[in-house]
Amino acid sequence: xxxxxxxxxxxxxxxxxxxxxxxxxxxxxxxxxxxxxxxxxxxxxxxxxxxxxxxxxxxxxxxxxxxxxxxxxxxxxxxxxxxxxxxxxxxxxxxxxxxxxxxxxxxxxxxxxxxxxxxxxxxxxxxxxxxxxxxxxxxxxxxxxxxxxxxxxxxxxxxxxxxxxxxxxxxxxxxxxxxxxxxxxxxxxxxxxxxxxxxxxxxxxxxxxxxxxxxxxxxxxxxxxxxxxxxxxxxxxxxxxxxxxxxxxxxxxxxxxxxxxxxxxxxxxxxxxxxxxxxxxxxxxxxxxxxxxxxxxxxxxxxxxxxxxxxxxxxxxxxxxxxxxxxxxxxxxxxxx
Amino acid sequence: xxxxxxxxxxxxxxxxxxxxxxxxxxxxxxxxxxxxxxxxxxxxxxxxxxxxxxxxxxxxxxxxxxxxxxxxxxxxxxxxxxxxxxxxxxxxxxxxxxxxxxxxxxxxxxxxxxxxxxxxxxxxxxxx
Numbered sequence: 001x002x003x004x005x006x007x008x009x010x011x012x013x014x015x016x017x018x019x020x021x022x023x024x025x026x027x028x029x030x031x032x033x034x035x036x037x038x039x040x041x042x043x044x045x046x047x048x049x050x051x052x053x054x055x056x057x058x059x060x061x062x063x064x065x066x067x068x069x070x071x072x073x074x075x076x077x078x079x080x081x082x083x084x085x086x087x088x089x090x091x092x093x094x095x096x097x098x099x100x101x102x103x104x105x106x107x108x109x110x111x112x113x114x115x116x117x118x119x120x121x122x123x124x125x126x127x128x129x130x131x132x133x134x135x136x137x138x139x140x141x142x143x144x145x146x147x148x149x150x151x152x153x154x155x156x157x158x159x160x161x162x163x164x165x166x167x168x169x170x171x172x173x174x175x176x177x178x179x180x181x182x183x184x185x186x187x188x189x190x191x192x193x194x195x196x197x198x199x200x201x202x203x204x205x206x207x208x209x210x211x212x213x214x215x216x217x218x219x220x221x222x223x224x225x226x227x228x229x230x231x232x233x234x235x236x237x238x239x240x241x242x243x244x245x246x247x248x249x250x251x252x253x254x255x256x257x258x259x260x261x262x263x264x265x266x267x268x269x270x271x272x273x274x275x276x277x278x279x280x281x282x283x284x285x286x287x288x289x290x291x292x293x294x295x296x297x298x299x300x301x302x303x304x305x306x307x308x309x310x311x312x313x314x315x316x317x318x319x320x321x322x323x324x325x326x327x328x329x330x331x332x333x334x335x336x337x
Numbered sequence: 338x339x340x341x342x343x344x345x346x347x348x349x350x351x352x353x354x355x356x357x358x359x360x361x362x363x364x365x366x367x368x369x370x371x372x373x374x375x376x377x378x379x380x381x382x383x384x385x386x387x388x389x390x391x392x393x394x395x396x397x398x399x400x401x402x403x404x405x406x407x408x409x410x411x412x413x414x415x416x417x418x419x420x421x422x423x424x425x426x427x428x429x430x431x432x433x434x435x436x437x438x439x440x441x442x443x444x445x446x447x448x449x450x451x452x453x454x455x456x457x458x459x460x461x462x463x464x465x
Binding site: 004005027030031032033036037038040042059128195197200201202204208214215216217218219220221228230233241242243245275277 | 347351380382383423424426435436437439441444446448459460461462463464465
């Protein structure tokens with residue numbers, strides 16, 4: 001009898017032990033202020049420790065890259081390039097070279113609608129203090145904006161800006177590239193699924209623990225009530241999604257909206273769109289092309305996305321929605337739209 | 338009662354014990370899986386510093402490089418009541434009942450919401 005009880009207890013113990021012991025993969029998420037914005041990393045992992053380790057490592061990848069291309073820091077590689085404009089080429093890291101090369105690629109593809117040499121113009125604006133530069137000053141700096149004057153030497157890993165006063169600003173592409181770098185780091189750490197979101201520049205991979213796709217909200221560019229009101233939702237994986245909008249940093253003066261996405265050809269905010277969301281295989285292209293399409297406007301922008309082989313949701317200046325066929329089944333619009 | 342106890346076998350007792358354990362486990366499992374009532378979490382420099390229930394009104398200060406940031410919880414909403422950073426965007430954002438308020442200069446993230454329920458209706462991230 002005693003042995004039977006012992007045997008029963010043993011079986012019971014085993015059942016209880018195994019039903020609670022093995023942790024199922026769960027979703028873990030952490031948020032940190034990095035690159036002058038908010039970065040959130042979500043991973044699917046077997047334990048909090050495993051998730052924490054991978055997320056912290058990915059954060060440090062982003063921090064390191066952010067430090068290298070920080071427009072405002074004297075110590076960054078980007079500042080070294082800008083300070084030496086018209087003087088001498090500057091040797092840079094593989095990451096900085098990588099993002100500049102891709103910036104030039106998107107500039108060429110978009111015929112200059114995207115241009116990382118927008119620095120001399122963008123630095124004169126202050127969208128928080130509502131400072132708008134004089135028309136003459138904008139005009140004066142315009143000849144300094146030209147991506148064709150960025151000289152790359154691959155053998156020596158150097159970047160040179162041809163003319164004095166030129167300035168690179170990678171704000172329109174760096175966050176997408178940072179998401180790419182962080183995701184590569186997570187994959188190295190054997191994380192099979194997750195999301196890297198550098199503000200609105202998002203890369204998702206793998207599937208959620210319940211086997212479903214990631215759900216990414218697209219903000220309504222004209223929020224009616226509460227913050228984070230959505231205009232659509234995208235269900236996807238192994239894709240990058242980025243949005244450029246006229247509502248992030250802006251001020252309104254005499255009924256006119258002045259926002260942070262400048263047209264490199266005029267030096268003034270591009271006025272044909274409210275927001276552009278691009279879905280691509282890589283973060284850097286989603287980020288860069290969303291800016292390029294925003295500046296190009298809905299018509300030329302659609303041509304551009306077709307050529308570039310990416311998908312897009314364009315909301316024009318009147319609120320009209322333009323989409324590529326590829327978003328069918330991936331993006332659903334909210335009922336009110 | 339006594340006869341009932343006397344008539345139960347060891348196996349009966351074990352089964353009874355197992356059922357109690359299972360039902361208790363059920364409570365804990367469903368608690369973990371269901372969204373909790375709202376919670377306000379304050380992170381400083383990426384580290385969780387405070388967590389309060391959303392349904393208890395309170396005002397508290399969080400230190401940072403630009404001075405104290407005063408956070409208020411009231412009527413199941415939260416806001417940054419007072420901030421000393423240059424643009425005070427966090428203060429201008431006003432009351433939120435879900436989502437996040439971020440103060441970059443002070444490196445403070447205030448997030449409001451239940452623990453994620455992983456429901457397909459909720460989004461995992463927002464672009465824009």
